[in-house]
Amino acid sequence: MQLTQILTLKMDKVATIVLFLLVITTNQLKAQNAEVFQQIGYLLNDALLYSDKYITPATDAAVYQASSGWMTSAKKKELGEVTFGVNANLFFVPKLDRTFTASNNDFEFFSIEGQNSVEVPTALGNNNQYYLVGDLGGSEVRLKSPEGVNEETVFYPYLQAGVGLWYGTEVLVKYSPKTKLKKGDYQVYGAGLKHNLDQYFSENFNKTIHVSALVAYSKENLSFDFVDIQSAYGTLGINSLGSSIDTYQTQINISKTHKNLEILWGIIFNISDFNYKFDGEKGSIEEIIPLQDILNDRMKDLSKTKRNLIGEFSGRYQFNKFFVQGTLAFGKFVNTNVSLQYEF
Template structure:
């Protein structure tokens, strides 16, 4: 995210001073280690709300209907997903006591700064390294109250009430970054084993799905005496396994649905882009990516889902609401072949 990621200034400086200044004083080297620890702390607080939100954006709308379909039936849908950014996740508080190297400029002991989901930033962090001041502007966020992205989803009915489901979104441009998701899943109808449910037009199905979410932000390549750094992108990569149970009741052309989602996600962070001149001296990107492993994590989410599906001949209109820590909405137009 252009002018928005403090790690682009903090972690980068680590490369020079931890690899080139090892021969200098022990105090200088300790300052570099402190700088790196501050960078990891800030990066985690800054980017985690965005990757958490990505899980919700990818979770909704997998099951368009729990009904059992006929063999080789095909459903294609155009989905529009709208995520509402909650105010509580747009900013976080930092204190001087949180840092080993940096302090808040102006003598303040604490201040509020934006996360990746927040707005603009007017705060600066300052530190002293070997007699020279380092002054960095805290990151800006996407400055969007809602995040919209479209995607395509299709399913094919197989044997014994099983369907394969695939979703794919093109890379969606945000104000200061990009978002993309794709994945596949298997859905199986459970109510087919209970004829009394089928006779009352009540349907149940289960789903297991895998999705990959990729959130990327622009970086600044800071010019130095060693040449360009060439760190242009920061990516948050989320691998999610989703388990879901949905039930529905048909009322003529309308089907009312509810679902329970449990997903387990792995979060990783990497820097990339064209390598800079500094790579002739230090393998900068490799070092940064190794350090970023320290803020990788695993999380489990429990999400509720409600939706309604209205049929107009072979066309279906369906709004979906997913809720839990966040609220995510989805609207799709589907066609059944």
């Protein structure tokens, strides 16, 4: 056999071996990548589960904060009459909504380090933290659970104004600047229409009793620090969790006046649409996979609509053209509001 034939045979064997190794390596890489993507899927499922339980108490509370204090008076407003108020809202965080139980049985990717289950804080909870661990492509992912606002009461200020229109109707607007909370922020704004009803009653009706109805819309935006996950594939971009809430409400209030004091009783019914998304900066893992967009698309599964029936009681006292009003809203939660108003 000639030398060239021998070399050709050897080269064919080398090529076959190289090709075989490439096939094995490629299959191994494909298998490894498939496993990594599967693990990322499990991680996303855990993030959805945790974020829902973490933020839901705060979004439920936000509806109460936005819904109370709209009706400053049940009296008929005259055309062009303007009321401007500065409000301080104080929400009392119930103990039952400050924590939830996290268990290893709930997770697909993570496990609680050193424990099977723990009481972890919601967005309205304390600043206790626990380590969650998982494995992503053979590399450990270890993070601290997110903290809550760590406050028993949540305070935010806002401005409200009303202008009297024709036929005993009043247009109302409410606006709060973005209020910084510990580990998050909150903002609400909206508009409403109030219409006086006792103007249609008999002339013999008690003139110290007033009845008005209100329809209003408010927008509540919340955002909380979530978790900053570091992995061998980069940061994941889920360090900020936000919620956008659209609330539509109707209410009716009856008031009784005595000299400079007006006492109001009201009932509120509202419907709120809740939407969630991770609204922080995208992580460096985006070079491999558009993780935040995928996760936010999955977050649409958490969207929900809720209904609330809320009672309201308030007292308003006049001195000259100024008014001081305190309002208590109650139902699942308790929310208080104090307002200083001026009419001109």
